[in-house]
Amino acid sequence: MKVGFIGLGNVGGKLAGSLLRNGYDLTVLDLNLEVAQPFIDKGAFWVDTPKAMAEAVDLIFTCLPSPAACSQVMEADDGVIAGLTTGKIWLEMSTTDESEVRRLAELVEATGASAMETPVSGGCHRAATGNISIFAGGDREAFVKVLPLLTTLGRRVLHTGPIGSASVLKVLTNYLATTNLCALAEALTVAKKAGMDLNTTYEAIRISSGNSFVHETESQVILNGSRDISFTMDLVVKDVGLFDALGKRLDVPLEISSLVLDIFKDGQKRYGARELSPNIIKRLEEACDIRVLAPGFPAEMVDDEPEESGAEIIAKGLCA
Incomplete structure (x- = not known):
């Protein structure tokens, strides 16, 4: 073939x-x-x-x-x-x-x-x-x-x-991942402000009911400081925008997606359309005058399977 x-x-x-x-x-x-x-x-x-x-x-x-x-x-x-x-x-x-x-x-x-x-x-x-x-x-x-x-x-x-069913599921799962990223940015920032050790915080989330695929990947590059997950803010705005538009077209009274979309539109305005998506945490870092970093985490994710x-x-x- x-x-x-x-x-x-x-x-x-x-x-x-x-x-x-x-x-x-x-x-x-x-x-x-x-x-x-x-x-x-x-x-x-x-x-x-x-x-x-x-x-x-x-x-x-x-x-x-x-x-x-x-x-x-x-x-x-x-x-x-x-x-x-x-x-x-x-x-x-x-x-x-x-x-x-x-x-x-x-x-x-x-x-x-x-x-x-x-x-x-x-x-x-x-x-x-x-x-x-x-x-x-x-x-x-x-x-x-x-x-x-x-x-x-x-x-x-x-x-x-x-045809069409996979696209619905794809924008749905990307929306969920982005919502989780926003929540993790807030959680890690609160942990930093509370004086928590961020290596311990990472493990606590990983072994708890708060764990997720996004935490096990994007939290690592956030804490490393590279924020490099090979995905950019303009793509997030596109994907969450597709989900938000689909929900509204179906007359679903969405509440969270429009907030997530506004967060990333603001991030795109502040840092540029091609800024790496995990750097959405910079909005919180700048507001709190802190850096959410910890030693020992990779600069990029590598599949070891x-x-x-x-x-x-x-x-x-x-x-x-």
């Missing part, structure tokens, strides 16, 4: 690296040829346009920073859709709006190709090792076809239902 990958950013580059490392015939494309060059040096092919990629491969992944960027890559005159034919498969890995991915899927399917959405969750460090989780929305028949490929990219693969073949996760109460 010939595989194409468009978008070699923080997550996309690591996912494409897993494909190349596992021997797939890979073609890559990015706005920046320099970003793609290491993949080419290791045996990947390069094309000049998304259309040319669609013509050259059997299956195309897109992993892009926004719905607008994906729309451009898909619908331009030299875009992916222009090069699709019957039997090819498009998989959208970006975090996007569920109505937009449905719209693009209809255009893809009109060419005779199949469409799926496969956003990932679990952090860049797990994307790098093939141990990330994948939400897969789309027709079950198409899902079964791509499952061997998805279990190379991720350890846990969940078929979420029809060995790379393993993935498997489909079956939701409780459902049969495969």
